Amino acid sequence: MTATIEPTIIQERLLSAPARLSLAPAGSVPGLLDGAWWPRSRDLLREIPTLTDALDACWGRITHVTVNPTHWPVIPRKVPVTGHTVRVGWFAAEQDPNKVILLSYAVGRLDLLVIPPQTDPAAAARLMAAATVPRGIRTAGGLMADEAISHDATGTQIREEEGETDGGAASTAGAATGVLRSALRG
Structure with a gap:
């Protein structure tokens, strides 16, 4: 065989x-x-x-x-x-x-x-x-969550910067989001 x-x-x-x-x-x-x-x-x-x-x-x-x-x-x-x-x-x-x-x-x-x-x-x-x-002391899930938040914040920041050049409502929303993000980091 x-x-x-x-x-x-x-x-x-x-x-x-x-x-x-x-x-x-x-x-x-x-x-x-x-x-x-x-x-x-x-x-x-x-x-x-x-x-x-x-x-x-x-x-x-x-x-x-x-x-x-x-x-x-x-x-x-x-x-x-x-x-x-x-x-x-x-x-x-x-x-x-x-x-x-x-x-x-x-x-x-x-x-x-x-x-x-x-x-x-x-x-x-x-x-x-x-x-x-x-x-x-970070867990696997914690590291992945941190990376997802970091990725989302970077994408949001890019969108905000694009919206702020328009001078419209997006710039006001972008400024509010920037203040919120600063508060969360600090």
Whole structure:
């Protein structure tokens, strides 16, 4: 009897780009997050092997991954990775939808912020830096909320500046919003 391996699966694995990953400095005092991961898609079968390939060398073999199903359309029970299989679980109410938890025999547990695949590079860089702060007290959901507020404020500011050049009602509304934003920041 012969077995065939689907060539497209092998091709995809060989051509896949390295994981976009940022980890807290080694030896630093742990925070609520150990780093951030910016997957290229919402396909766990495709993304987990790339992530474990990046982590297995420095953190030991990843054996389990847990996610919140909010942002993952399909959650496989097992994912074949280089040299072994990773078991995948999910927790709807117990786990932050913006976090992935990885378990390793060598390290124990790693909590990573999951940056949505469609995030623009500048925002992803800010989030990756924020998630790797030693002794960080921000949760994954808190970091994502802060980034959303920052993004909305930047977009509002641009719209206000455009409206203020008209000299109409938009400039009055823009001034009021600017005062409110200053009060919220201060």
